[in-house]
Amino acid sequence: MSQTGSAISHIECRGCGQTYGLDLTEFPCRECGGILDAKYDYDALGVSRADVADRGGSMWKYRELLPIQDETNIVSLGEGNTPIIDCPDLADELGVARVAIKDEGQNPTNTFKDRGASASLSGASEQGIEEVALPSAGNAGQAAAAYAAQAGIDCHVVLNYQSNDIQKNLVRAHGGELHLAEGKLDAAGDRFGELRAEEGWYTVATFQTPFRHEGKKTLGFEIYEQFDWEAPDEIFYPTGGGVGLIGIWKAYQEFHELGWLETQEPPSLNAVQTDGCAPIVEAIEDEADEHSPWQSPESIGRGIEVPDPGASPWILEAVYETNGTGVAVSDAEALHGAVTSARKAGVEMCVEPGAAMAGAMKLADEDGLDPEDEVLIVNTGAGNKASGPLTYGLHQENRWDGAPGAP
Ligand SMILES: Cc1ncc(COP(=O)(O)O)c(C=O)c1O
Ligand SMILES: [Zn+2]
Incomplete structure (x- = not known):
């Protein structure tokens, strides 16, 4: 076996503090x-910042800080190592020193979900698992199906009727077994729970498996490294279950602990949601430590239409400890954000990161950003994931008057 040099020691429950060995396969x-x-x-880490910086390749360049021990179990399609794209026009428009986009649309299945899929399917592979399952709004299911196929693992993906044809068809194209639930994301979650109870599937669901947010951590590692081991002042993240936001937060804490950062200041983590489903933004406005479930969610940004995010205490900790905030934008503003990114930066976005862009524009409009600020927008998914909503948005363009930054 060729070792990754992973410094992982154990698995711990954030709820009760119970510790588990690395052979744990029953989650949560x-x-x-x-x-x-x-x-x-961290004392056992056998690499320095310079060693890691010199490496190219996928997100597995940070393998010592990832939870896989045997290199041959790594399931990779070249995910991560995505570019930061500078947008001077947007910096002018927002009145800040710098605006950059972390372009996660360039991942193998066109979203940042590939990082979580790579880590969780590698984990399953290391544990000798042959069949996995998850519920998803669409993108995570597509990514899991792709990585499962690469690993020779059977994958059950529970989507709902709102997931788009690209997501449904590509799950099947990768050989995943598609299960469709009647209803919204919560219905997919319920159906997944029933099927899992019957079938005993190994779960790669959000925050059930400990591996998905480990994969997302590499998004943060890359951001800090690409900002020359510093951090942007403000990060805008389209927040659904919060996996990526927590990943960026955990990455900061680990690099800080290791002394790899040139700054003591974490980036302010700003959670952006749409006003049809904004339980995290509402909790931030109420200065609460956890969310209240959102009644009647309705957003065209399906990946952030998450009415009951179970990790809200951790998301809120990340926002509060970094002096971030919450911003809610309308669906129209999210579409406008996506189109603005395409026109001003050449970066194609789907609806959810469009919301993050719109959130930054809104905060700038409300004088919530500093002229010295370096601002990073996370493009969690490519524009080709949202051709339907974009068609609608482009027809509605004349209604954008009044939206922050509208042409
Ligand atoms: C494109 C896109 N952006 C953002 C999100 C929200 O992700 P997170 O769970 O990290 O909040 C999703 C989740 O489905 C998504 O597909
Ligand atoms: Zn516990």
Whole structure:
């Protein structure tokens, strides 16, 4: 076996503190149902910042800080190592020093979900699992199906009727077994729960497996490295379940602990949602430590139409400890954000990152950004994931008058 040099030591429950060995395959915590998190022995890390910086390749360049021990179990399609694209026109428009986009649309299945899929399917592979399952709004299911196929693992994906044809068809194209639930994301979650109870599937669902947010951590690692081991002042993240936001937060904490950062200041993590489903933004406005479930969610940004995000205490910790905030934008503003990114930066976005762009524009409009600020927008998914909503948005363009930054 060729070792990755991973410094992982154990798995710990964030709910009750119970610790588990690396052979754990029953997720989430069997004592309390809490979120499981990978813990590392940083003193045992056998690499320096310079060693890592010199490496090219996928997100696995950070393999010592990822939870896989045997290199042959890594399931990779070349995910990560995505570019930062500078947008001077947008910096002018927002009145800040710099606007950059982290372009996760350039991942193998066109979203940042590939990082979580790569880590969770690698974890399944290392644990000798032959069949996995997850519920998804669409993109995570597509990514899981792709990585499962690469690993020779059977994959069950529970989507709902709102998932788009690209997502449904590509799950099947990768050989995944598609299950469709009647209803919204919560219906897919319920159906997944029933099927899993019957079939005993190994779960790669958000915050059930401890591996997905580990994969997303590499998004943060790359951002800090690409900002020369500093951090942007403000990051705008389209927040659904919060996996990526927590990944960026955990990445900051690990690099900080290792002394790899040139700055003590974390980036302010700003959670952007749409006003039809904004439980995190509402909790931030109420200065609450957890969300209240959102009644009647309705957003065309399906990946952020998450009415009951179970990890809200962790998301809110990340926002509060970094002096971030919450911003809610309308669906029309999100589409306008996506089109603005295409026109001003050449970066194609789907609806969810369009919301993040619109959130930055809105905060700038409300004088919430500093002229010195370096601002990073996370483009979580490419424009080709949202051709339907974009058709609608472009027809509605004349209604954008009044939206922050509208032409
Ligand atoms: C394109 C896109 N952006 C953002 C999100 C929200 O992700 P997170 O769970 O990290 O909040 C999703 C989730 O489905 C998504 O597909
Ligand atoms: Zn527990």
